[in-house]
Amino acid sequence: MELEKRGVVAPLLVTSTFLPLVEAQAKARRVSPRVVVVPHPVGGLNEQELAERIEVAAGALLPLADEARGSA
Amino acid sequence: MTEVIDLPGVTEENWHEVAWERGWGDGLPTVPPTPERVAAALAALDGIDLELGPVPPSGLVPTRESFAANAVMAGCRPADLPVVLAAVRALLAPEYNLHGVLATTHPCAPLVIVNGPVRTSLGVNSGTNCFGQGTRANAVIGRAVQLLTTHVGGARPGSMDRSTQGGPAKYTWCFGENEEESPFEPFSVRRGFAPGESTVTVAACEGPHNINDHGSTTGEGLLMTIAGTMAQTGSNNLYVKGPHFLVLGPEHAATLHRDGWTAEALRERLWEQARVPVAKVSEENQRQFEDWGVKPDGEFYPVSTGPDMLHILVAGGAGKHSAWIPSFGATAAVTRPVPVRP
DSSP states (O other): OHHHHTTOOOOEEEEGGGHHHHHHHHHHHTOOOOEEEEOSOOTTOOHHHHHHHHHHHHHHHHHHHHHHHTOO | OOOOOOOTTOOTTTHHHHHHHTTOSSSSOOOOOOHHHHHHHHHTTTTSOOOOOOBTTTTBOOOHHHHHHHHHHHTOOGGGHHHHHHHHHHHTSGGGOHHHHHHOSSOOEEEEEEESTHHHHHTOOOSTTTTSSSOHHHHHHHHHHHHHHHHTSOOOBTTTBOOSSOOGGGTOOEEEOOGGGOSSOOHHHHTTOOTTOOEEEEEEEOOOEEEEOSSOOSHHHHHHHHHHHHOOTTOGGGTTOOOEEEEEOHHHHHHHHHTTOOHHHHHHHHHHHOEEEGGGSOHHHHHHHHHTTOOOBTTEEESSSSGGGEEEEEOOOSSSEEEEEOBOSSOOOEEEEOOOOO
16 A cells, blocks of 8 residues: 555455455555455465466456556 | 252352352353253254263263253253254263263363254354354354263363363364365265264364465475374374374365365375374383384384374365364264254
8 A cells, every 4th residue: 555655556466255354454444455356265276277366367457557547 | 860950049140150159160151051041952852862871970960951051051052952962972972982081181172073054054163263263153062062071070170170281172162064165075974974964073182283384286285284283292193093183274175186185095195194203202202102002113103093093174264274183092083963853
């Protein structure tokens, strides 16, 4: 969130299982992070499974960047 | 036989003090077992044989009322009683060794594992934080079993319960298997019960020993961490032997399953891999082991007597943690069906 305050687009990568936790923490801290949600889990994956997660995350990054620039 | 005790002048307000003065309870407040509450609890067992054998070390035989009163004191709802009954029946099996379990200096507690649809109907937690606080069914079922052995069996701490340090599991130690996220057949099915049948498995165990592995991405990697956690010099399972449990978190279980590991193959592999080098055991303790008739297998001490002593199941929620649960050793894992009203 500190980076976002300084104008750097800094999305938070979160797995679907832990999204409610992130939302609750964000509400408690009164912040609204940009989140990229990928399927859970991330740990314990082999290379191919991890590549699938990366693809999902990468696909979400550009729209977030566009949104941050106001061109979405 | 135990008797019905009338306590004139006892109210909901002063019950905890009265109970505590009489040596009843585990230190936390209990629910007053009024005749009405006991009757309501017993109604849940209508038509179910409630005859139980003597409970060691006292040898007292619990009456229907004393069984139900302990469950009420623990906070059980009437619907919890069939599970408590199955657990007590299992504890009274000779191979469980209740007398030894209750009088030992070891910190074991009656571990209660629930399988089958009763987990859902009672809300037994088998997912996130299933070993911990926050779920009524887990809390009260485990506590009821402990209170019954304390009150009827007479295993009060400091007198018959001679545990050197005890352990928090002695308050309550109950969870369900996460059958929905397990890649293996339910634990109860692997123990010979029908799919869909509710069961309770008990064993005299320590609390869970965490197995943290966030780094391994393969079954082989996980097995190295699991085996390393199980190979402990200070465990009863090293020389008293007996059952022990590997409770895989669903994510560790998924990684192992993806890499082709079955529950049976895991047992075999961990029997070979989870071993303590003789050099890590003091010479005095090696002599103690020998007095128990335990000799190393080559340069290593295995954990327990064979792969069949390791019980593998799945419980917990998201995250890269599993648990190893060592036992008292001189006990057995005993499974009983949860009785159903006719």
